[in-house]
Amino acid sequence: MNYISIQDIDDINAWIEAAKAIKSNPLGDVELGKHKTLGLLFFNSSLRTRLSTQKAALNLGMNPIVMNVSGDAWGIEFGDGTVMNGNTAEHIKEAAAVVSQYCDIIAVRAFPTLTDKAKDESEQVLNAFAKYASVPIVNMESATGHPLQGLTDALTISEYTTKPRPKVVLSWAPHVKALPHAVGNSFVEAMQKMDVEFVIANPEGYNLNPEITKDTPIYHNQAEAFIGADFVYTKNWSSYEDYGQIKNTDPNWMITNEKLGHAKFMHCLPVRRNVVVEDAVLDSDASLVIQQANNRTYAAQLVLKKILEDLQ
């Protein structure tokens, strides 16, 4: 069993209940992962994912081994048939098979190029691990998805909703750098599986991949989208259509307390204050960002638990 995308969740409500059970008793399965090793391979920077996934592994009694692939090792080659006389020193066929000899589960973080759409959508790194590793793979944020975050967010909404079918808005917000679509994509997929009223707000030219958004309503007027919102999940992403470009930095899309109304504010973090969202929101009780970060542990722990049970 791999955990590659939100689509690997068969029944999101059952998973949410299972995550809540873990959260109420984090050490309940501390024998399950005994003498099992989780390899955490980072091709990119990480804070929450790095710490929460290790914490989840420790709660299951596993031994985490962390590796910064670029810094600790060398360039990895992904091309088929390449004559490797350039900068890459090891092919993913060997690297994935080799790491599988030492780790019972491999978790991988690998961001997109944001310049080569086809390459990013092929999920070259993650899929190569899934193909060539002989052990289960967990996605710690790939080119197009961040399913540990998406599961976390579903859990958090389930915990904090005060009504059976809350209205959830995913709102784009401005940023100074070109950012990936991974968090947005996985949040969309998670919300499509939940019993919520879900809409997206983003400027024109910023629609996410239509194969992911499907028939989810997309508003280009933020105020209109926010009417009656119970949760506003905010995230910047670069243009998908004009791939990886920054087309808009309009500060009017920044989230403010005034815009939020009674809605709860969510963000995956890290967040740039007073660019994506004003201080007043993050410093208020409307913000759930720290609670989300806490839930990262239990989402990861659920995924690892399911894989460990599947290995038995």
Added chain:
Amino acid sequence: MNYISIQDIDDINAWIEAAKAIKSNPLGDVELGKHKTLGLLFFNSSLRTRLSTQKAALNLGMNPIVMNVSGDAWGIEFGDGTVMNGNTAEHIKEAAAVVSQYCDIIAVRAFPTLTDKAKDESEQVLNAFAKYASVPIVNMESATGHPLQGLTDALTISEYTTKPRPKVVLSWAPHVKALPHAVGNSFVEAMQKMDVEFVIANPEGYNLNPEITKDTPIYHNQAEAFIGADFVYTKNWSSYEDYGQIKNTDPNWMITNEKLGHAKFMHCLPVRRNVVVEDAVLDSDASLVIQQANNRTYAAQLVLKKILEDLQ
């Protein structure tokens, strides 16, 4: 309970006795930290602190998680109200609160700028963690203090003294780089709490912060200060008055066997041989530097033990 400065030690003699008890039975509390996580966050390089603090955590049964903040994650913002459209990607308010979700204790290393005295004295990084984290904070060397080292040094002097009230000299020595005042400051504060005759020797223009040295005698004549010394603790620091500047590189301040007489030599390490101290000293039985390094484990273990007991 935080461990931020030597001033957090209520009774240094009691702490020294407790550290000696740990040293005589390092695994005596191996159940105390079971399933507890120590996050070690390094904004700067470290060898002794990195290894000894992990070792201390392991002796208490804790799980250490190490993170090089700059290399593994991204730039952290400390300013209030900043519009974060520059190089920092996450505010300390979030970072500290988030790490608190995964770690039961957070240990932080963050060196001074040595260019901005006010910023350094505000202990921006450490104090921000103390303010925004929801778990105890341990100082692994901050802008102005290194209290794990200071406690180590007090323990070492207590172990090696042959008289009730030894004479201890803190002597400046030359160096090629501008170094922080942290080790010097914490050693001064530790000695002021102990029953020793304590004096400082440094060139003119190199007095440490007078709010720390208080009424400790300061000699600008090294030979005079060394008369009757039982312990000579050596450390370079840059000028405090002319903040962060190198005003003096006089090799006559280097420590030699001849100067030491019967005194023991101490240094926190790393030490530049034949610049700070001649080979003959370090290679002789007068040197306690390796014993000090060993005591780093027990000082850290005492601090972690006290915090763990306080958490219960």
Added chain:
Amino acid sequence: MNYISIQDIDDINAWIEAAKAIKSNPLGDVELGKHKTLGLLFFNSSLRTRLSTQKAALNLGMNPIVMNVSGDAWGIEFGDGTVMNGNTAEHIKEAAAVVSQYCDIIAVRAFPTLTDKAKDESEQVLNAFAKYASVPIVNMESATGHPLQGLTDALTISEYTTKPRPKVVLSWAPHVKALPHAVGNSFVEAMQKMDVEFVIANPEGYNLNPEITKDTPIYHNQAEAFIGADFVYTKNWSSYEDYGQIKNTDPNWMITNEKLGHAKFMHCLPVRRNVVVEDAVLDSDASLVIQQANNRTYAAQLVLKKILEDLQ
């Protein structure tokens, strides 16, 4: 007991049998290393060694502590009597003695310069640790040897041979970068201890150190060497005679299925595909490279086990 070179193996057949016993029951000694710490110090990049040595330590119940010396700490000085007013901040005399305070065993990786033959052959880093550390040292690849790899390779040949005295060929292959002699040297030394027919194939000007190859036959004609081969172990190295130089990049030395015949293919990895060996070999059942990588764990575990038993 240190493990510095293949020459530290007293009886290679007994060691191979012991490694096989560990492989059949990897957790059989999980209490042996309880509360013992293995320090892994990397002066250079590592993937297999980094992961497999940690895995071996975990199988023995040890706590591994990993440190990238250059990135996590600072430059280490190795010269005797140096006035340390340059780029190095700590002398190996202190560094090795200090790390010995925190770790029960120290494993070190330090590559050669490939520019200074005398310095490389003095094994400056490894020998300094062996001299100044007060705990056992394990070589995780040094300037002139990689004995954990050599032991792994001996184990793998023993597992896969179908005859009492197989023919083993060590063949040089082309590469774009100047590579060390360490793997080649340790493989030669391991084969000289085993009951195999062992020959070396390399271009003229590429003979390894004659003090290591001794009376092992060296062919400059690859095809001739390969006649009747059961195992072809391939590795690039730079010239030893014209030290560290690339004298030959002849693609005719690349390993192909046609050249291999019925022989098994071995390589320590990482390997550059279609430069050192063609895809067809690595993707065939003739390749043992993944099995070799797996055996890295058991070779390391045997070495650590022997050292732990010796410490008792």
